[in-house]
Amino acid sequence: xxxxxxxxxxxxxxxxxxxxxxxxxxxxxxxxxxxxxxxxxxxxxxxxxxxxxxxxxxxxxxxxxxxxxxxxxxxxxxxxxxxxxxxxxxxxxxxxxxxxxxxxxxxxxxxxxxxxxxxxxxxxxxxxxxxxxxxxxxxxxxxxxxxxxxxxxxxxxxxxxxxxxxxxxxxxxxxxxxxxxxxxxxxxxxxxxxxxxxxxxxxxxxxxxxxxxxxxxxxxxxxxxxxxxxxxxxxxxxxxxxxxxxxxxxxxxxxxxxxxxxxxxxxxxxxxxxx
Amino acid sequence: xxxxxxxxxxxxxxxxxxxxxxxxxxxxxxxxxxxxxxxxxxxxxxxxxxxxxxxxxxxxxxxxxxxxxxxxxxxxxxxxxxxxxxxxxxxxxxxxxxxxxxxxxxxxxxxxxxxxxxxxxxxxxxxxxxxxxxxxxxxxxxxxxxxxxxxxxxxxxxxxxxxxxxxxxxxxxxxxxxxxxxxxxxxxxxxxxxxxxxxxxxxxxxxxxxxxxxxxxxxxxxxxxxxxxxxxxxxxxxxxxxxxxxxxxxxxxxxxxxxxxxxxxxxxxxxxxxxxxxxxxxxxxxxxxxxxx
Numbered sequence: 001x002x003x004x005x006x007x008x009x010x011x012x013x014x015x016x017x018x019x020x021x022x023x024x025x026x027x028x029x030x031x032x033x034x035x036x037x038x039x040x041x042x043x044x045x046x047x048x049x050x051x052x053x054x055x056x057x058x059x060x061x062x063x064x065x066x067x068x069x070x071x072x073x074x075x076x077x078x079x080x081x082x083x084x085x086x087x088x089x090x091x092x093x094x095x096x097x098x099x100x101x102x103x104x105x106x107x108x109x110x111x112x113x114x115x116x117x118x119x120x121x122x123x124x125x126x127x128x129x130x131x132x133x134x135x136x137x138x139x140x141x142x143x144x145x146x147x148x149x150x151x152x153x154x155x156x157x158x159x160x161x162x163x164x165x166x167x168x169x170x171x172x173x174x175x176x177x178x179x180x181x182x183x184x185x186x187x188x189x190x191x192x193x194x195x196x197x198x199x200x201x202x203x204x205x206x207x208x209x210x211x212x213x214x215x216x217x218x219x220x221x222x223x224x225x226x227x228x229x230x231x232x233x234x235x236x237x238x239x240x241x242x243x244x245x246x247x248x249x250x251x252x253x254x255x256x257x258x259x260x261x262x263x264x265x266x267x268x269x270x271x272x273x274x275x
Numbered sequence: 276x277x278x279x280x281x282x283x284x285x286x287x288x289x290x291x292x293x294x295x296x297x298x299x300x301x302x303x304x305x306x307x308x309x310x311x312x313x314x315x316x317x318x319x320x321x322x323x324x325x326x327x328x329x330x331x332x333x334x335x336x337x338x339x340x341x342x343x344x345x346x347x348x349x350x351x352x353x354x355x356x357x358x359x360x361x362x363x364x365x366x367x368x369x370x371x372x373x374x375x376x377x378x379x380x381x382x383x384x385x386x387x388x389x390x391x392x393x394x395x396x397x398x399x400x401x402x403x404x405x406x407x408x409x410x411x412x413x414x415x416x417x418x419x420x421x422x423x424x425x426x427x428x429x430x431x432x433x434x435x436x437x438x439x440x441x442x443x444x445x446x447x448x449x450x451x452x453x454x455x456x457x458x459x460x461x462x463x464x465x466x467x468x469x470x471x472x473x474x475x476x477x478x479x480x481x482x483x484x485x486x487x488x489x490x491x492x493x494x495x496x497x498x499x500x501x502x503x504x505x506x507x508x509x510x511x512x513x514x515x516x517x518x519x520x521x522x523x524x525x526x527x528x529x530x531x532x533x534x535x536x537x538x539x540x541x542x543x544x545x546x547x548x549x550x551x552x553x554x555x556x557x558x559x560x561x562x563x564x565x566x567x568x
Contacts, residue, residue: 008373008374008375009375011374012376012380015366015369015370015380016376018366019380019383022387022446023386025387025395025398025442026386026390026398028402032401040401041407041408043407043409043412043416044412045412088294088295088298089295091292091294092296094291095287095288095291099284099288100281100285100288101285101288101289104288104292107292107296110299110304111299114299116499116548116551116552116555117307117548118502118503118544118547118551120503120505120524120527120528121307121541121544121545121548122306122307122310123528124531124541124544125307125310126302126306127320127531127532127537128320128537129309144298145298147298148295148298148299148302148303150303171280172279172280172283177283177284177287178283178287178291179287182291203389206391209391209392209393210505210506213506214532224391225391225393225394228391228393229393229510239401242397243398243401245397246394246395246397246398249391249393249394250390250391250395253390253391254386254389254390256389257385257386258382261378264389265381265382265450269450269451
């Protein structure tokens with residue numbers, strides 16, 4: 001074996017070992033969810049249980065605190081929010097990137113400055129406003145604000161700015177207006193960016209614990225993070241059940257990540273480096 | 276660039292931005308103004324009469340012992356940011372060189388960031404069990420007779436939270452560094468190699484300065500993001516034991532939604548805003564000294 005191949009293999013092995021350290025909490029979680037209570041804290045750690053015990057997973061998915069309900073709630077909130085956010089962000093981003101009108105740059109500065117305001121400043125007034133409007137303790141309290149993401153506008157604007165101006169110019173000479181240029185030319189070109197924003201936005205809503213914690217009370221409205229917390233508060237000595245519930249909470253995002261890995265990683269990278 | 280098509284149908288600009296702008300006004304701007312007003316009232320949820328109390332909330336805050344504990348804890352929490360960035364840089368430099376399984380490794384390191392903070396909070400809670408948890412099991416096995424109590428004692432709880440946060444953020448920081456490293460020209464590194472630079476010298480005198488704008492960006496966004504974070508801490512410790520993990524953002528949440536002291540919570544939330552402003556401005560001024568564009 002030559003030296004270069006040897007070095008490359010050695011570095012790969014070291015990095016692989018460290019990456020396993022990174023995901024060890026997940027491996028332990030899954031392994032524990034299949035154990036019996038007596039085996040949870042056995043040392044040395046038994047990574048593969050002797051007998052696979054499915055009862056904890058059954059408990060998580062059936063009965064009063066079923067994750068079925070939380071999944072459906074989360075799916076509803078995340079899908080509707082994401083559709084709204086992608087639509088409204090794309091529209092606004094086109095306006096900011098491709099139309100000249102009075103007050104545009106001032107408006108954009110206002111958008112920028114809103115990113116500095118911590119969400120804690122907004123929680124109490126939003127709580128009062130939602131209560132007044134009758135959407136407190138409904139899914140709308142999560143979905144409606146979810147339509148409006150400043151990050152989404154930034155990301156899409158960044159993409160629209162990178163599309164050559166000549167393309168719009170040519171369409172304009174052919175007699176197309178902004179709506180036609182947007183819907184027939186720019187939007188179809190933006191498919192990868194739309195996919196990126198959709199996946200990132202979906203993952204935010206799926207994992208969103210803070211807003212659900214503040215704006216939802218009724219158990220039958222709970223999304224996955226709240227359902228998980230609820231399950232653990234009610235079963236706080238059942239460590240195997242806790243880990244089965246945590247597994248149920250994480251699996252959907254891992255699936256989304258495996259499918260959309262390229263988009264997520266590129267989206268995260270481009271939003272920070274270029275934006 | 277000002278072209279005729281950009282200027283044509285100017286009014287359409289409002290139609291494109293309008294729908295989004297309405298939401299930004301409703302869910303960002305009005306609440307921000309409203310919160311500013313609430314800071315000067317004794318508003319409590321469900322109580323009928325709200326009085327204007329002037330600067331009482333701010334005075335109360337400045338005399339509140341827990342407020343200072345929360346600031347101290349927030350600063351301790353923020354220590355995790357540079358640590359996570361440093362580790363991420365090392366991982367990114369190695370992964371950017373020739374390794375096999377590059378894509379798989381990248382995905383594995385990034386995995387924690389994509390998962391639900393609440394779920395990982397509960398997993399770490401068990402991993403950190405002081406008496407029979409796996410982490411202390413390993414520490415005892417390698418000869419540490421009295422491993423720390425992690426989340427269970429006031430002295431160690433904030434460090435345990437820091438470790439979780441470093442782990443959580445590492446993959447994100449690494450991905451951003453990888454993107455930045457890919458823009459570093461190969462010729463430059465080739466030239467350094469010809470000049471006889473060692474790996475360590477290349478990393479220290481070429482790569483690190485070249486990615487300093489990225490480091491700066493990660494530091495600013497990381498600090499701001501971490502200062503706002505309370506989900507993971509709320510799920511794991513709810514601020515305890517004692518107030519040992521009560522960070523500022525959690526302190527605000529508890530005052531507002533556990534004690535319904537919403538006027539007071541608004542005052543503290545603006546203190547948080549001021550701290551974020553200071554961080555941003557100081558770093559902005561300081562960047563010239565070490566960021567190379």
